[in-house]
Amino acid sequence: MASIIVALDFADRLEALQLVDQLDPARCRLKVGKEMFTRFGPGFVQALQGRGFEVFLDLKFHDIPNTAAAAVASAAELGVWMVNVHASGGRRMMEACVRELENFGEDRPFLIGVTVLTSLTDSELKEIGWEEGAGATVNRLSSLARESGLDGVVCSAAEAPSLRDAMGADFRLVTPGIRPAFAAQGDQQRVMTPAKAVAAGSDDLVIGRPITRAEDPMAALVAIEQELSESRGV
Numbered sequence: 001m002a003s004i005i006v007a008l009d010f011a012d013r014l015e016a017l018q019l020v021d022q023l024d025p026a027r028c029r030l031k032v033g034k035e036m037f038t039r040f041g042p043g044f045v046q047a048l049q050g051r052g053f054e055v056f057l058d059l060k061f062h063d064i065p066n067t068a069a070a071a072v073a074s075a076a077e078l079g080v081w082m083v084n085v086h087a088s089g090g091r092r093m094m095e096a097c098v099r100e101l102e103n104f105g106e107d108r109p110f111l112i113g114v115t116v117l118t119s120l121t122d123s124e125l126k127e128i129g130w131e132e133g134a135g136a137t138v139n140r141l142s143s144l145a146r147e148s149g150l151d152g153v154v155c156s157a158a159e160a161p162s163l164r165d166a167m168g169a170d171f172r173l174v175t176p177g178i179r180p181a182f183a184a185q186g187d188q189q190r191v192m193t194p195a196k197a198v199a200a201g202s203d204d205l206v207i208g209r210p211i212t213r214a215e216d217p218m219a220a221l222v223a224i225e226q227e228l229s230e231s232r233g234v
C-alpha cells in the first residue's frame, strides 16, 4: 500500500503540533519543508521524531556539489527518513550527495530528486527555458537522478505511469499535488486524486492542505485511506 506523507506547512509551531497530535504515526509520515524548518529548525524535526513519526525533510537542496552533499549529510545526522535535492542541480551534485550518504550505511535516509514542481505549467516552463514541457523534462531529469544513484524522484502523479515504465519497480515515485474529491485545488496545477495517483504508479502520496486544513484531519486521512482500499478492491 502506498504511504501517505502529511505536509506540514504552518507558521505556528503549536498549531502544527496540535495537528500532529491528532495523527497516528503508524498511518502516516510527516514532511517538514522550508517554512517550518526556517522558523523552527532541527528541534522541530526532533519534536516530531520524539512523537514516533518518520520525517521527510523537504528542503530541496540545489547548490554546488560540496555544499549540497554537506547539507544532505546534516539531514542524515538528524535521522530523517527522506531528504531531497533538485535534480536540475546536475549529475555531479547528485553523485556527491549519494557518496556522502554512503557514510551512514543502512541508516541513511532515502535521497529523492525534485524534477519539475507540480505548481508549474508548460508555459511557465518555457519562460525559464525548459522548452520540452513537463512530461519530457520529468523523464529526462528522472533518468539523470537514477543514473546518479538517487532512490527516486518527486513528480506529479500525471508523470508517474511513464516513469514507472521507464525506471522500473524499484525507483521511488513521490507525488505531491494530490487532491481528494473533497478538497480544493489551491495553487497546484498538475493534480490527481489519491486512488488515481496510486493506480498511476505512485509510492508515496504527499498531501498537505486536504488533511492539515480539514476540520477533522484524522477523519480526512481515514477517508483517503478508505478511498485507496476501495480502489484496490479490499
Ligand SMILES: O=C(O)c1cc(=O)[nH]c(=O)n1[C@@H]1O[C@H](COP(=O)(O)O)[C@@H](O)[C@H]1O
Pocket: 007, 008, 009, 033, 058, 060, 084, 114, 116, 117, 118, 119, 154, 155, 176, 177, 178, 186, 188, 206, 207, 208, 209, 210
Ligand atoms: O517536494 C515537494 O514535496 C513538492 C514538490 C512539488 O513539485 N510540489 C509540491 O507541492 N511539493 C510539496 O508538497 C506539498 C503539497 O501540499 P498541498 O498542496 O497543501 O497538498 C507542499 O509542502 C509542497 O512544498
